[in-house]
Amino acid sequence: MASFATLDELKARLDWTLDADEERIATSALEDASDMACLHAGREWTATTVPRIVRTLVLKACKRYMNNPSGYTQSRAGDETLGWNDDQGEDAGTVYFSRDEQRMLQEIGGRKPGLLSAQVSAWNSQRRPVAAGLVPVAQPTSDSKPFPLFSDEVEPW
Template sequence: MANFATLGELKARLDWTLDADEERIATSALEDASDLACVYAGREWSATSVPRIVRTLVLKVCKRHMNNPSGYTQSRAGDEMVGWSDDQSENAGTVYFSRDEQKLLQEIGGRKPSLIAAQVSAWNSVRRPVPAGLVPVAQPTSGSKPFPLFADGEGPW
């Protein structure tokens, strides 16, 4: 699978010059982020057909990873303390898309979440057909009929 962004594009977003080891980490991060983008979008793109927003998200994820590849949440040296609050939790130190980024990728790929209605019934229950607009009675006895909810025999209202 192709990377959706180049190492040069990632270097342009970083505040420092990468050494050889950091370039290796950045290259792997670009591969991982590109693969994850395809998974969340549910589509596969080539490097030339990928939408620009996906390329931007891949670069954003890789920059976040390169700023803190070990996933530290706090660092202390002498009197100075630095803290990160990327809301990483279990993803600390890995290439990951946030929930909002995942939703955006799903929408780009055409995988919008939807609501599904499923019919639920009790075990061993028997459905009795009831005409539209009528509510069935719980225990049909001799002479009991479904009562109208909103309709009569002629129309819904």
């Protein structure tokens, strides 16, 4: 699969000039992030059909990775200490999308998380219309009436 962003676009977002080894790593990161964007969105795009926001998310993930490819949470040199506070854990040192970025990709792809309601019925069953507030009886006969679930003003029980 092709990358959704170019190496030059990623270089423009970084604060330093990449050497040959870092360019190789950045190219792989762009491909990985593009593949993961398709996975989270549930869609297949090409470099020409990808939405612009997906390209931006891919570049953000790659920049985050290139800034800290080893996944360090803290670095110390003499009296100077530097700390990172990105999503760490199992994603440290890898190209990843944050939870918000994953949700955004899912929405872009048309996958909306949430609860769904589906009507469930027994196989080969038939629905019988029943008046509101009445419960049908198990074996209806010619003189049986539905059982009232609650009292109503017309026919109190």
